[in-house]
Amino acid sequence: MHQLETLYRQIIMDHYKNPRNKGLLEDDSYIKEHIKNPSCGDDITIQTRIENGRVKDVRHDGSGCSICCSSASVLSTLVKGKSVEEANTYTKNYLNMIMKQPFDETIDLEDALAYQGVTKFPARVKCASIAWKAFEATLKKASE
Amino acid sequence: MHQLETLYRQIIMDHYKNPRNKGLLEDDSYIKEHIKNPSCGDDITIQTRIENGRVKDVRHDGSGCSICCSSASVLSTLVKGKSVEEANTYTKNYLNMIMKQPFDETIDLEDALAYQGVTKFPARVKCASIAWKAFEATLKKASE
Amino acid sequence: MMQGRKKDFPILNKQPLVYLDTAASSLTPNAVINKLNEYYKDYPVNVHRGVYKLSYQATEAYHAARQTIADFINASFDEVIFTRGASSALNLVALSYGEQYINAGDEIIVSELEHHSHILPWQQIAKRKNAKLVYIPLSKEGRITVEAFQSVLSNRTKVVALTYVSNVMGYITPIKEIIEIAHQKGAVVSVDAAQAAPHMQLDVKALNCDFLAFSAHKMFGPTGVGILYGKSALLQAMPPVEYGGDMNDNVDLYDGDWKDAPYKFEAGTPPIAEAIGFAEAVRYIQSVGFDAIIKHEQGLRKQAIEGLEAIDGITVYNKEAETGIINFNLDGVHPHDVVSFFDEDHIALRAGHHCAQLLIKWLKVPATLRASFYIYNDASDIETFIDSAKRARSFFSEIGF
Amino acid sequence: MMQGRKKDFPILNKQPLVYLDTAASSLTPNAVINKLNEYYKDYPVNVHRGVYKLSYQATEAYHAARQTIADFINASFDEVIFTRGASSALNLVALSYGEQYINAGDEIIVSELEHHSHILPWQQIAKRKNAKLVYIPLSKEGRITVEAFQSVLSNRTKVVALTYVSNVMGYITPIKEIIEIAHQKGAVVSVDAAQAAPHMQLDVKALNCDFLAFSAHKMFGPTGVGILYGKSALLQAMPPVEYGGDMNDNVDLYDGDWKDAPYKFEAGTPPIAEAIGFAEAVRYIQSVGFDAIIKHEQGLRKQAIEGLEAIDGITVYNKEAETGIINFNLDGVHPHDVVSFFDEDHIALRAGHHCAQLLIKWLKVPATLRASFYIYNDASDIETFIDSAKRARSFFSEIGF
């Protein structure tokens, strides 16, 4: 088995090939954040709509490798419907997980758990993180 | 005896303290060349007047260390009155001597011989050469 | 024949590594590392400014380095400016020559093969000066041809800024002919030789180029240094860009004057160790010889192209290139995904736009993979690479790409 | 106490050497040399652009270096730009900030204590923009005082460009007070810390300076690298100076856009080994500690001043300086003559104008001698120096100077 199989899990490939919530909307009620990865050219935009302290919708678009694009899709399915506070917690947990920092294992990251394999590929951690960082930034903007 | 005594010979000190042919003239019949030594700030201008293929006069001015200033004076006394061709030969010989290159020992460099000691102080070779290089440049300009 | 060279590179003796990213940076041989150590251990002092022996030694070594590099490209001592690297050198041409001589309505000829470091500085000058940036239409293969150049050359052309060897396609530009034609119109030509200098003999007199730039780190040398060659008369007539220590003559309260080139373009303490190490890298290249380098790289290239062509689902974009650069993709797989596969097989190659977005856009792909060769690569490296490419192709197909 | 440090510096274990030219360049310790070797032997590849492990390793090391240096001066990561050196960093402020924000009639305050690298760039901006260069009148001792600064500050002052420590006089400028007052008028302050960073703790937040620059080679680091600190908001609002690889985001045919600071100011392959070596130099300084450095240098300075004062026919121009720089002359002897005497005694010091001609003119001398100290010097070095100064004085008197 090639090392890389631990990274390219089925869940990831599924989100890559059938991305959920993809495509941006021309709608001012969404908060937008655009992040690029200078090391490899990945380029992701996240749109978040918050209503009454809840993440009502998350959209994404951009170009990049499968890890980057799929993680945007996974993110969108995980946080939609959660409260802003929960969404923040999930995001922090996810980022800590892929960066090999301590994280709360009792929180169910669902599909996003598949990205744990990325810890073995430090050069790809950024790919797996930029969509989430962009999402985090939209929450921050919303709270300002 | 300090090493430096081999450099600061009496002849050199004499030309340093009593420079011959010092001071520039406002006279267009002189060809002028100005050279600076970037490593230590020595700054010398040489003026040469050529008549009928002979070096009629050499003037110098500038500021710098004793080796630099004295060598301008020594130069002026040595080449004055010589034919341009001779002056060129003397200059080449002198420069070769201080740069430890082969040179014609049968040519009498007179006072300029005192600078042979500079070969032991490579960092000072430039000081001893810039007046001569400026002079050489005036001859070259004259022949153009 | 070149196999013996691997031993000169510490990293190749430390870990399994097939290094195919020379076009980004070459590996560093012991000779250069030792030379850097010599400076830092034996005469680690400043140049120009001291008149004591150690400083004299450092100054002489720094001077000798400039002479070595000048000789290497058949230039004079005064025509070689040490810079931070090729990017900085190419910017210097735009910031000094361009700033001084480009006027509204003038035309600057460039190409989509240019590295960002040779296109962006001229874009900016064109914008600031209301000059026109004119692109040479590339051939179907993606090449700069003399004919296409002639089709855009005009009486308004003031500067021609072209790469000698494309860092993505590996094509050699017919630069000598272009320079000759450009000069007939009175235009000056700036040559980006970052990918040429490591792999072929340069002769600035024979080329008759006006400016030429390259970096040490792509040719066995240290980081932090490169050179700009400029014709003496041009350099003398150009203003400095940076001002400061060591580049000036007299300084008064409200003005100063400058030394002659190259010094007027080297403000402050220069990259001393780096210049000395750069010269050692040049000697290392010379000890191998360009004939041997070219023959070796051609051989590796042929082997690699044949290997890749035998694999279904791989597209090579520059099959006919003359130099050791291969630009390719696994169809339908993003190159960043592929590169991790190679990485796990201890093969280092590059994925992305290679600082040449215009060409990537011209190719109409999001990004590409690039393998590039140098003398420390050998046939077995290429076998490893081809074998890995095969397995990568199967792997990505199987998981559904 | 510091004697033990000599063993860290290869050159001091190779030959008899009393090195008193640190203000030009410091010697390089083993730790830094080893760190450079580590890069060239273990991960000698380019940063940012590769996504394979080695390149990741180099990129992380390069990032960590920036963070180390940011922490060292209490800045954020984004506020530290790697440059070719202090000169290049100071020029960047003039070429970007100055070019963008200085207008006709504006005033730029400088001093005659400035190094050429901090005066010439602003002279040029002033000339190009029809702005006015305004000099702070120096005190009798040659110092910049707050009062004198206030006397020239006006509502038209846009930039204040001052050195923190004079490289000739060794005085410390009351820069914190000056910055506070300058800010009240809305002026930004550029601080040349080339002679400060090696010898005292810098805290850009506490100083509240807008820009600050220094070089690695004066503080145990390699040649070819320095940094510019700039306040984040200022850097974001400033245009790049050099354009090219790695500093851009999207590139189109006729325009491009740039990354955020610091990257937009770092076109092309950066000085990778140098930045990594620089961070190691910072760690070396931290392992000694500034308290110890200052105490040590003060001790040496006191010893040297007392020694020189006991010799007739020697003039010291900066008896009351706070840092380890002594500026002096043997009366009636050109410093270039004297320096050879010291050199024969294996003492390296500097003669000339120290790239500070304005101050040399202010002192009304043709040139001076400068001795400067660092932690590898010890009391016995100073004894050797004083003994040599005595004998030099007799020698030159005897031969008739």
Ligand SMILES: Cc1ncc(COP(=O)(O)O)c(C=O)c1O
């Ligand atoms: C063709 C070409 N030009 C210019 C450059 C810029 O060189 P550097 O990054 O060393 O400044 C490169 C390398 O990246 C290159 O390949």
Ligand SMILES: Cc1ncc(COP(=O)(O)O)c(C=O)c1O
């Ligand atoms: C006060 C001061 N500023 C600036 C510089 C310039 O530094 P560098 O030559 O490393 O660019 C120096 C050193 O020469 C200096 O002493």
